[in-house]
Amino acid sequence: MDIKLYITQVGQRARKASRAMAKANTGVKNQALALIAAAIRRDAALLRAANEQDLAAARANGLTDAMLDRLTLSDQAIATMIEGLEQIIALPDPIGEISNMKYRPTGIQVGQMRVPLGVIGIIYEARPNVTVDAAGLCIKSGNATILRGGSEAIHCNQALAKLVQEGLLGAGLPADAVQVIETTDRAAVGELITLPQYVDVIVPRGGKGLIERLMRESKVPMIKHLDGICHVYIDDKADQKKALDIAFNAKCHRYGTCNTMETLLVARNIAPLLLPELAKLYAAKDVELRADGEARGILSGYPHLSAASEEDWRTEYLAPILAIRVVADVDAAIEHINHYSSQHTDAIVTEDYSRAMRFLREVDSASVMVNASTRFADGFEYGLGAEIGISNDKLHARGPVGLDGLTSLKYVVLGHGEVRV
Amino acid sequence: MDIKLYITQVGQRARKASRAMAKANTGVKNQALALIAAAIRRDAALLRAANEQDLAAARANGLTDAMLDRLTLSDQAIATMIEGLEQIIALPDPIGEISNMKYRPTGIQVGQMRVPLGVIGIIYEARPNVTVDAAGLCIKSGNATILRGGSEAIHCNQALAKLVQEGLLGAGLPADAVQVIETTDRAAVGELITLPQYVDVIVPRGGKGLIERLMRESKVPMIKHLDGICHVYIDDKADQKKALDIAFNAKCHRYGTCNTMETLLVARNIAPLLLPELAKLYAAKDVELRADGEARGILSGYPHLSAASEEDWRTEYLAPILAIRVVADVDAAIEHINHYSSQHTDAIVTEDYSRAMRFLREVDSASVMVNASTRFADGFEYGLGAEIGISNDKLHARGPVGLDGLTSLKYVVLGHGEVRV
Structure with missing residues (x-):
């Protein structure tokens, strides 16, 4: 052949x-x-x-x-x-839907029609x-x-x-x-x-x-994501129950999925209170923890604890392993995420309005969440009805891709004999 | 250096x-x-x-x-x-605009935020x-x-x-x-x-x-167009004055722009009536015509007339030259356009509702027009306020690209402690 x-x-x-x-x-x-x-x-x-x-x-x-x-x-x-x-x-x-049809001063009417991409x-x-x-x-x-x-x-x-x-x-x-x-x-x-x-x-x-x-x-454009290095940041203004629920669910609901948390960031002020509680939950699931020095100090005695290397911040484990880092505040968390994240899905747990808004605006990832598990990043959960894939790229579709991601918008112009002058 | x-x-x-x-x-x-x-x-x-x-x-x-x-x-x-x-x-x-924020049955609220692409x-x-x-x-x-x-x-x-x-x-x-x-x-x-x-x-x-x-x-994605081989199709149900105005303007308003008509298609039933009138307008501007056999028969005597070759259907002249072809009907016109067009801008002139709708739906170009000059394909004319360029590609931006084309949509999720079950 x-x-x-x-x-x-x-x-x-x-x-x-x-x-x-x-x-x-x-x-x-x-x-x-x-x-x-x-x-x-x-x-x-x-x-x-x-x-x-x-x-x-x-x-x-x-x-x-x-x-x-x-x-x-x-x-x-x-x-x-x-x-x-x-x-x-x-x-x-989705096909044939026309949106934003508006008259222009020249007399033409301009809008956009949703059309198929062609061959996928x-x-x-x-x-x-x-x-x-x-x-x-x-x-x-x-x-x-x-x-x-x-x-x-x-x-x-x-x-x-x-x-x-x-x-x-x-x-x-x-x-x-x-x-x-x-x-x-x-x-x-x-x-x-x-x-x-x-x-x-x-x-x-x-x-x-x-x-x-x-x-x-x-040589053909792709709708794709390479990996999911997803973060949860627990702020010191977090509700403790929400923080424990989300940090446990984001890691332990399923280990092999791209929207599973791989690195947990915890604000310095809340780490001594929160990490020991969280460790009990992870210990019950035999989750291995790779932590920075400050977190190791708090977690000493945890059965599977080791030092996180630079490489750990860049690793998608797809396994019961979690990297943990203590950070000063939301600024340090955003900086860590924008440096190490694969721009897939990152979440903040906080009751502080201004920090929630800043996290939403400044974290440069396909899905950004407040007080919800990263595991929600999914076409069905987002209401797209179906999912052809997930994109970490910024051009065209970003995040879970449903029917609309397989379409494009072309301009349609309705005239009455208008010409350019 | x-x-x-x-x-x-x-x-x-x-x-x-x-x-x-x-x-x-x-x-x-x-x-x-x-x-x-x-x-x-x-x-x-x-x-x-x-x-x-x-x-x-x-x-x-x-x-x-x-x-x-x-x-x-x-x-x-x-x-x-x-x-x-x-x-x-x-x-x-455009930045920070949040759209389609909807509650899901799980309790989370999901929408999209418009964000910059990053570095252009x-x-x-x-x-x-x-x-x-x-x-x-x-x-x-x-x-x-x-x-x-x-x-x-x-x-x-x-x-x-x-x-x-x-x-x-x-x-x-x-x-x-x-x-x-x-x-x-x-x-x-x-x-x-x-x-x-x-x-x-x-x-x-x-x-x-x-x-x-x-x-x-x-190695970086591009927002671009290679060329503009734009068509006007004059249907046999066209209003004759609109047809003459548009076919003249689309060719002669400016020769060097990407939205200038390069090929004119005329329905067989109206060609003997329309082409001689149009030829008078083009002759006044010394436009060279390269026509198929049927059109040459009608246009015989035109001062700058020659036979169109296969290559002419694929050429962006950017000059006072026009390719002309007589076609049977709107089906033949759509087939010619989808075969030869550079998918930039194509227009039909017709008073027939069903043919206009079919042309809009079936012509696979960035801008598709009814009864308007192709010269309108432009960010200012479309009301984008400004234009960074024009895209003939289907992914991401298509057609004239304004501020929105320099942005992307990320998903934002607002929760209250929700986890996946």
């Missing part, structure tokens, strides 16, 4: 299909989504059989239990997929549910999509692709609007990310290694 | 200054702008003297009259600069007025900026930079918020566009050659 030729043809077909998708009205797009959901329900047994082929190969290749778990398409996972499609059907269609390339690991989630979001937002899932899920992804294309055709939309790349050759990714003429944006979903490689090599 | 070291230091200073600019309130930013305007008024004679140095060198180097004209800082140009700053003062401050690099040709326009827009939007103007304007730009920095310092803002690169070495541009850690976005303003070079080499 000539990979370059194959991916170029996939891109050309996607570009062509994107024109039809951009024109498709809301009813037609929702009909396609409903037909896909019905086909998945009908063929659940076939999907599980395809998934079993993938799982057998994965076990033979010695994949870890965690990877096998993500690869598994259980009855529950299939039901969640169908539910996800139903949620996308219920979301308002999605590169993800061996999680078959992403195939359907991503296809659903791209269909609803009037885009064509090219899906490249982890090679371990190839049988399952191809089975899902057939059902997605059946749904598209049933609603009168082009099957090429959702294409799953048929080869597991890694060169296909390299081709996909260097075709800006056919692919408008790449959304990578995966580990840091994948994203770093794509950042080096991609 | 070690260019790499110098530009890195400029970048570091800009990043540091950007933190202070992001915090600066509206009154302080407006005060800086007013002080800059006053300093320019006070030192007009000094500025003209610095400009005279540049002009003398430019004449010695044999620059064209057009380039000398753009380089000249006349009394009128100085007055326009000051007026531009006053207009920017009058614009609402602006690369432009020998037009000293851009120095002050760009500095003004970046100050108002809370960004730091690094300005790299054409080397022919170096004396004038450095004189302007002094006045800008005087104004910043007078308002208590860091002088490093606006830095003019002090060397004319072209390597400085290469360094500036490969420092994503210090520069958040590059805005290139210049010819196609400059933009193409930057597109190949830049």
